[in-house]
Amino acid sequence: xxxRSILMGSAALAVPTIAxxxxxxxxxxxxxxxxxKEAHETIVRxxxxxxxxxxxxxxxxxxxxxxxxxxxxxxxxxxxxxxxVYNGTNLLHLFVDRRLAVPLDPYxxxxxxxxxxxxxxxxxxxxxLGGHQYAVPFALSTPITFYNxxxxxxxxxxxxxxxxxxxxxxxxxxxxxxxxxxxKGIDIKWQTTGNYLFQALLFSHGGKLxxxxxxxxxxxxxxxxxxxxxxxxxxxxxxMADATAEQAMQxxxxxxxxxxxxxxxxxxxxxxxxxxxxxxxxxxFPVPNPDARIVSGGAAATLFSRTEDKRQAAYKYIRFxxxxxxxxxxxxxxxxxxxxxVAIETPELLGNYYARDRNTRTSLSQLxxxxxxxxxxxxxxxxxxxxxxxxxxxxxxxxxxxxxALARSVEQVNALLPR
Amino acid sequence: MSDxxxxxxxxxxxxxxxxxxxxxxxxxxxxxxxPLVLVVCAAFxxxxxxxxAPNFVGLDNFRALIADHDFQASVLVTARYTLMVVPGALxxxxxxxxxxxxxxxxxxxYQTIFFLPYIATLAAMxxxxxxxLHPSFGPVNQGLAALGLPVANWLRDENTALPVLALIGIWxxxxxxxxxxxxxxxxxxxxxxxxxxxxGLGGGWDRFWLVTAPxxxxxxxxxxxxLTAHAVMVFDTxxxxxxxxxxxxxxVLLFVxxxxxxxxxxxxxxxxxxxxxxxxxxxxxxxxxRLGRRGGAA
Numbered sequence: 001x002x003x004r005s006i007l008m009g010s011a012a013l014a015v016p017t018i019a020x021x022x023x024x025x026x027x028x029x030x031x032x033x034x035x036x037k038e039a040h041e042t043i044v045r046x047x048x049x050x051x052x053x054x055x056x057x058x059x060x061x062x063x064x065x066x067x068x069x070x071x072x073x074x075x076x077x078x079x080x081x082x083x084x085v086y087n088g089t090n091l092l093h094l095f096v097d098r099r100l101a102v103p104l105d106p107y108x109x110x111x112x113x114x115x116x117x118x119x120x121x122x123x124x125x126x127x128x129l130g131g132h133q134y135a136v137p138f139a140l141s142t143p144i145t146f147y148n149x150x151x152x153x154x155x156x157x158x159x160x161x162x163x164x165x166x167x168x169x170x171x172x173x174x175x176x177x178x179x180x181x182x183x184k185g186i187d188i189k190w191q192t193t194g195n196y197l198f199q200a201l202l203f204s205h206g207g208k209l210x211x212x213x214x215x216x217x218x219x220x221x222x223x224x225x226x227x228x229x230x231x232x233x234x235x236x237x238x239x240m241a242d243a244t245a246e247q248a249m250q251x252x253x254x255x256x257x258x259x260x261x262x263x264x265x266x267x268x269x270x271x272x273x274x275x276x277x278x279x280x281x282x283x284x285f286p287v288p289n290p291d292a293r294i295v296s297g298g299a300a301a302t303l304f305s306r307t308e309d310k311r312q313a314a315y316k317y318i319r320f321x322x323x324x325x326x327x328x329x330x331x332x333x334x335x336x337x338x339x340x341x342v343a344i345e346t347p348e349l350l351g352n353y354y355a356r357d358r359n360t361r362t363s364l365s366q367l368x369x370x371x372x373x374x375x376x377x378x379x380x381x382x383x384x385x386x387x388x389x390x391x392x393x394x395x396x397x398x399x400x401x402x403x404x405a406l407a408r409s410v411e412q413v414n415a416l417l418p419r
Numbered sequence: 420m421s422d423x424x425x426x427x428x429x430x431x432x433x434x435x436x437x438x439x440x441x442x443x444x445x446x447x448x449x450x451x452x453x454p455l456v457l458v459v460c461a462a463f464x465x466x467x468x469x470x471x472a473p474n475f476v477g478l479d480n481f482r483a484l485i486a487d488h489d490f491q492a493s494v495l496v497t498a499r500y501t502l503m504v505v506p507g508a509l510x511x512x513x514x515x516x517x518x519x520x521x522x523x524x525x526x527x528x529y530q531t532i533f534f535l536p537y538i539a540t541l542a543a544m545x546x547x548x549x550x551x552l553h554p555s556f557g558p559v560n561q562g563l564a565a566l567g568l569p570v571a572n573w574l575r576d577e578n579t580a581l582p583v584l585a586l587i588g589i590w591x592x593x594x595x596x597x598x599x600x601x602x603x604x605x606x607x608x609x610x611x612x613x614x615x616x617x618x619g620l621g622g623g624w625d626r627f628w629l630v631t632a633p634x635x636x637x638x639x640x641x642x643x644x645x646l647t648a649h650a651v652m653v654f655d656t657x658x659x660x661x662x663x664x665x666x667x668x669x670x671v672l673l674f675v676x677x678x679x680x681x682x683x684x685x686x687x688x689x690x691x692x693x694x695x696x697x698x699x700x701x702x703x704x705x706x707x708x709r710l711g712r713r714g715g716a717a
Contacts, residue, residue, distance in 0.1 A: 066682055073469030073684060094684065098470050242575060242665075247554065379467050382683040390666065397577070397665060 024313040025055045029082040030299070031068045033061040035265075036086075036139075039333035046329065047320045054313045065193065065299070066382075069094055072304065076100055081306075083314040086138055086299040089126045090194035090375040090385075095302060096129050097377065102303040103132040107315045117323045118341030122370035127300045135300035136322045139336035141265035142294045142366045143200040145169075145286065149279035151258045155179055162283035166230060169259070169286040173238030176258035186238035187252060189262035190231060190396065191245040195388045196263065196297060199373060200285060201227035204292040209374045215417060220410040228402035231395050242397045253277075261285065264363035265298065268335045271359070282362040294366045297373025298336060324349055337363055378418035387412040455697075461690035468686045480691040490692065492667035493675040496581065500671060501650040503585035504592060508646055509639070511589065512596025519597070520604045530601070534594035541591055545659040548587055549574075552660075574661050577668045584656050584669055592649060596642050603638035607631055641710045648703045651696075672696055 028044075030036050044056045062068045065088030072095060075081035081100065095101035108114050119136070127135030149159045155175040163169045173185025190197045199209065207223025210216070219227070234240040241248065252260040253273045260270075267282070274280050285294060301318040305311040320326050327338035328349040343349045344364070354361055376384040391409035394400035400408065462480055466473030484490050515533055519526055536544065551559050554572040563570050573583045611630050620626050654673040657663060663670035663678065676696060680689030 070468070070681055070684070073467075076469035094469075098467075100469060243554070243572065244575060247572075247575075251555075379465075379470075379685060380683070383679075383685060386678075386683065393665060399577070399666065 023053055023055055024309055025057055026084060026305075026310065026314045026317050027057050027059055027082040028084045028086075028317070029059045029062065029068055029071060030086040031062045031065050031088075033063075035334055036299075037061065039139075039330045042329050042333070043321050043326050046325060047317055050320070051316060054316060056317050065091060072100065073098070075304075079306075081304040083303070083305040083310055084318060085302050085304060087135065087302050088194060089135065089137065089140075089297045089300045090196075090373045091381075092127065092129050092134055092300070092302070093375040093377050093381050095304075096132075096134055097379070097381075100304060101134045102305065102311060103134060104136065104303060104315070104318075105133050107311070108133060111315075111319065113319070113323075116342075117319075118343075118345075119322075120339055120341055120367060120370075122368065123296060123337070123339040126296055126298075126370075126372040127302075128372070135302045136318055137298065137300045137339040138322050138326075139265075139330050139334065140296050140298040140300075140339060140370075141263040141336050142296045142363050142370060143197060143261060143285045144264045144362045144366070145259055145261050145283040146252070146266070146270060147259045147281050147283065148252070148255060148257070149281050151176060151179075151183065151255065151278070152281075155183075155258070159281060162281070163286060164284065164290070165288060166286050170233055170237050173234065173240075173258060177237075177239030182251075182256040184239040184241060184251070184257045186234050186259045187240050187243075187248045187257050187261070188231070188234055189245050189248065189260070190392045191389070192263065194297065194373060194375065195385050195392075196295065196373060197261065198227060198388055198392055199295045201230055203295050203371055204285065204287040206288075206292070210376070210417075214377055215419060217410050217413045217417070220406070224410075225402060225406050228391070228395050228405045231392060232398075232402050235396055235398065240396070263297075265334075265336055267359060267363075280359065282359045284362055284366055291369065293371040294369045295373050296337070296367075296370035335360060337367060376413065376417060378416070380416035380418075384413045384416040387416065458690045458693050458697075461687055462694045464687055466687050468680075468684055470686075473687075476687075480687050484688060484691050484695070489667060489670060490675060493670045493672050496667065496670055497651060497653075497672045500581060500585055500588065500653060501647055503582065504588040504650040504653075505643065505646045507585070507589040508592035508596050509643060511593045512642070513600050513635075513639070515593065515597045516600035516604055519601060530598075533597055536591050537594040541655040542659060544591070545587075545656050548656070549660055552583065575665055577665050580661055580665060580668045584653070584660065587656050587660075588650060588653060592646055595649075596646060599638055599642045600635065603635040604631065607634045637710065641707065644703055644707045644710055648700060648707065651699060651703070672699075 028040070030040055040058055040061075044058060047054070047056055059082055062071060068085055068087060069091050072081055072085055072087075076098065087095070092101070123137045123140055124133065126137050126140065127133055145162065147159070147162060152159045152172070155172070155178070157172055157175060163172055169186070175185070176183055177185040188197055202209065202219055202223055205223040205226050207221055207227065208218030210218045212218075217224075235242070241251075243251070248257070248260070249262075249266075251257050253270065255274075255278050264282075270280055287294070301322060303311060303314055303318065305314050321330075322339060324340045324343040324346065327340045327343040330336060331338050331343070331350050331353060338344055338350060344354065345351060347355075354364060375381050388409050391400065391405040391412075394408075395402055395405040461473070463475060463477060464473035465476050465479075519529055519533075522529065551557050552573045554560060554570070554575070559573070560570040571579055573579050607630065611634075612626060615626050615630050620629060652673055653671055654677070657669050657671050657674045658677065661669040663674050672692070673696065676689050676692045679685045679692060
């Protein structure tokens with residue numbers, strides 16, 4: 001057996017190689033081809049060079065995480081689940097509750113290279129459920145603040161000192177809105193799938209999604225109320241419009257919105273679309289205190305193979321894609337957060353990338369405070385997400401007060417959780 | 420032996436008949452009846468896509484669905500949509516048909532123009548409507564603003580979203596109604612109109628009510644049922660333009676089924692809603708069949 005050491009040797013695929021069987025084929029499904037296509041194809045090419053006995057076949061990608069999930073569930077019925085699927089980390093419950101996802105713990109335990117590759121614990125935790133590691137994060141993001149330097153300056157504010165907390169943020173938003181139409185102070189992309197920004201508000205205030213026993217909601221709390229209140233204050237004080245996510249993004253790109261709070265994953269798109277129109281800056285997500293938790297979510301590789309030889313092969317591929325080299329390829333193509341400390345700190349890998357552009361470092365700086373993007377347990381998981389979405393929508397539109405929105409979402413989600 | 424000899428002539432027509440009807444029947448069984456039975460069965464279980472073996476839960480799903488606020492809202496929304504689209508498309512279709520019937524020239528041109536929205540894919544047309552209705556750079560708002568009239572974010576406003584979708588529905592269905600009415604109007608014998616005129620029924624309205632209306636009534640009833648079926652089955656515009664929002668304002672029945680099945684993965688709930696939906700469409704279908712027969716006879 002010849003095992004080449006790859007760059008620095010840190011990323012060697014260190015799973016003890018069992019007698020090489022004939023060629024094993026691993027099928028892989030991912031979503032959002034517009035974003036991920038090149039990255040995944042490059043990773044598969046690089047992997048093929050290093051592991052010629054494993055053929056990784058990328059299946060026709062699905063448009064969104066939910067569709068990939070749907071493909072997995074259909075595959076369970078027709079016995080054709082892909083071996084590896086890049087799932088939205090908040091959808092993990094779906095596959096764990098139905099006992100489809102294969103726990104990775106035994107493979108990680110037998111893998112000496114795992115510790116060496118410096119997986120960041122906070123990020124690994126996004127693939128952790130019920131005491132097992134079911135997924136390894138591939139491309140994560142955290143919510144950050146994007147802002148329009150020129151608009152901020154026009155409002156007489158200092159773009160080099162963005163506010164770190166909510167009072168400061170709302171103050172900025174108010175001053176920018178005061179410039180008059182079409183200027184709007186702030187927008188938060190509350191529509192993001194899986195209540196991502198709601199969880200950002202909730203967790204950064206120290207709130208919980210679920211109670212300790214997981215049978216009731218945990219956001220029936222001052223922190224939960226605060227989250228809805230902030231949403232409302234952004235409308236009443238910060239000039240946020242009741243618009244669709246697309247409309248708000250177009251408005252921000254057009255230069256009409258001062259601050260746009262959304263996933264750091266939008267960085268590349270925003271930079272490309274804003275171009276020379278104005279200077280795009282980024283700042284950490286506003287939080288009540290410096291060590292507040294920041295929700296982190298995105299795509300994570302989940303293992304579904306039914307046979308042991310496929311699992312072994314698929315695990316090797318997962319390790320490569322989420323290891324230093326795979327992560328370097330991923331970041332260079334799409335700018336999500338890598339989960340490997342080795343990749344971040346090695347200049348030849350991503351060190352230089354982060355040194356080049358300050359905007360890319362914002363999300364990275366929040367990494368140590370990352371906490372998982374959570375889903376609700378049980379068969380009504382996604383319906384519960386929709387209930388919270390409806391409460392946020394009603395708050396933004398002014399149809400409900402924050403108190404009413406909280407009460408209604410708490411009641412609805414409680415009814416949807418398994419007893 | 421004599422039994423066989425007796426049976427043979429009786430059974431002879433069977434194989435040929437089965438041979439001819441077999442493929443179609445098999446396909447229908449496989450592609451229509453089969454899935455339908457599965458859906459109905461799933462409505463009585465806790466089965467969800469990809470889940471473990473289902474358990475029988477009786478009427479639990481039905482009870483939960485009827486108590487579900489979103490589902491209740493969707494029934495109301497679908498009813499409201501239908502009540503706006505059906506009369507609108509019916510009357511406009513009839514009006515256009517009568518205008519066209521009186522037209523001396525360009526009849527086919529207009530006929531084609533009015534029928535075009537019905538042939539055009541509603542999905543593709545929805546994108547065009549989305550552009551027209553965009554709150555800041557859509558021509559609708561720009562036009563209104565130029566006239567000094569109030570503008571709105573049409574598809575994001577609870578009060579306007581459903582009426583706007585209904586308008587699109589009317590725009591889409593009017594051509595369909597018109598074609599049927601045109602055919603019906605052509606079948607009204609001209610002698611009757613002449614006779615009515617001789618009898619002193621000079622006014623257009625009188626002649627419409629006494630001569631035309633009775634003739635086109637069966638077709639009108641048929642069109643009414645078909646339009647209702649179409650309206651109940653609205654999905655494309657909702658899925659593409661509003662996703663059921665804002666709030667529950669445009670969450671129609673079919674969209675709820677889609678959401679439950681493919682977004683929430685609550686297969687059993689989706690199946691239950693489908694059973695409910697099927698009951699409605701089956702009733703309409705049977706009505707259509709019966710009216711179709713009567714229309715044919717008349």
